[in-house]
Amino acid sequence: MPDSGELPSSAFATLGKRPFGFYVHIPFCVTRCGYCDFNTYTAAELGPGASHRDYADTAIEEVRLARRVLGDTDLPVETVFFGGGTPTLLAADDLVRILRAIDTEFGIAPGAEITTEANPESVGPRSLETLRAGGFTRMSFGMQSAREHVLRVLDRQHTPGRAAEAVREAREAGFAHVNLDLIYSTPGESDDDWRASLDAAIEAGPDHVSAYSLIVEDGTRLAARIRRGELPMPDDDVAADRYLIAEELLSKAGYGWYEVSNWATSEAARCRHNLLYWTGGDWWGVGPGAHSHVGGTRWWNVKHPAAYASRLAEHRSPAHAREILTPADRAVERVMLELRLLSGFPLADLTPEARPAAAHALATGLLDVNAFKSGQAVLTLNGRLLADAIIRDLT
Structure with a gap:
């Protein structure tokens, strides 16, 4: 990938003819969940050269790079998704500043969907009000389970009832669209546990639910525990049964599937950013390890926050490598x-x-x-x- 971030001419052939969005990766977590292999870092893992304090400014530099690379093509941004990590470990004002930079450089389209992920314990009424006032339209909370013993296996820090409280607080702050993420087939979870989690999620009243089967990734703490025989390996047949339970309970509650792992109460409640991915749109991924796609060219950034910050400080693209899809x-x-x-x-x-x-x-x-x-x-x-x-x- 050139230091300038320059893209091949083929990437511009259809630029502006497909929906365009931004993904903003916030790579920070308080603790690392045992099942997670995402590109995230706790304070102890960051090392020198990277910090929460400077991250928003560094991300804004990449937004400005994106504008230079993509030239003057009119690209109103239809969706922005802040993921992680835990985006809401950054101050809400910093997340709003990054969003404003995207608006300044590209323009946020009228009616755009602006989402941030959050752990339930990482937000409160004040931060949610700041995000809503700053232009965010959608919250996505990592609930995972309503059973305390299942949360312990996943190394989740929140208490079982906190996700429902976060949904209520988001509604009170003015968010019309709220998602809850759930995970099924965790070792030690029973069918009754899974039904209880679905019931709790439905009762909380989000207009969108995502449910994913647990995947045991190599190199994670969960994989090590299974390898040592401390926990059983998730069973595919059990996962299929849990999926059928999810479809049964969610459909009865008025949620319709629109993607294999996603259910919404209406077409307006569907995640437009993910639909952009699934239907071949273009997006720029900001942040360490973030992936981008424009016109058949895909690239990904260096993974460590320190290397990412260093490259942008030197006015170099943080991209590590790219591929041009045939x-x-x-x-x-x-x-x-x-x-x-x-x-x-x-x-x-x-x-x-x-x-x-x-x-x-x-x-x-x-x-x-x-x-x-x-x-x-x-x-x-x-x-x-x-x-x-x-x-x-x-x-």
């Missing part, structure tokens, strides 16, 4: 992403080699019959359980 790469990725959506994938865009597999998936009840007749490959409930296998067959 048309075949992009076609495969499109199937991988769009088939996970309620809207599905156009059958006419499948390769001739993939069409027999689509017909087989239809015959075995994994694709919706009515959607198929209308020219779309849309997963049934059983199809969602086997989404990865179906995607492999269709690519």
Whole structure:
């Protein structure tokens, strides 16, 4: 990747014709959860050359770099997503400053979706009011579970009831859109535990729920505990049963699936930023380890906050490397992403080699019959359980 951050001419061919967004990575956490392999750092892990205090200014420098690299193309920003880590470990005023820099350089589109993730214990009424007044429109809280013993296995710090309190505080601060993230199939979790977590999430009243099966990542504390025999490995069949429980309870409560792991109470409640990813939009990723995509060029930043800050201080791009996707790469990725959506994938865009597999998936009840007749490959409930296998067959 050039120090200037310059992109190949091919990246500009369709720039401005697709939705454009920003992802802002905040790499700080108070403690590291046992299952997490994200690019995050506790205070003890940061080392010299990086700090919470200077981070907003450093991120703003990358926003300005983005404007220089992308030139004068009109790119009103339709979505911004602050993720982590724990974005709300930064002062709310700092998050607002980064958002204002994006607005200054690019312009925030009218009605844009502006989300930040937060741990339930990392916000309160005052910080939520500051975020809402500063232009944020959506909060996403990491609830994970309503059972204390499950939270302990995950090394989560909040108490079981805190997520519901955070939802209430966000509503009182004026947030119309609130998400709760849940994790299922944690070692030691029972079906009743999972039902209790779903019931608690529904009762809290968010308009969006994300539910993810626990993945044991190499190098995490959880993986080490399983390897030593302290905890059992999550079971795929149990995970499938938990997914069916989630669909049952969420659908009864008025949440409809629109992506395999995401449910919303209305189309307006769907996460537009994630939909930008899933439908091939363009975005610039700010922060250490953040990934970006513009017009078929994908790149990713250096991972450590100190190296990231150093490069920007030297007026160099923080990008570590990039790849230019071939048309075949992009076609495969499109199937991988769009088939996970309620809207599905156009059958006419499948390769001739993939069409027999689509017909087989239809015959075995994994694709919706009515959607198929209308020219779309849309997963049934059983199809969602086997989404990865179906995607492999269709690519």
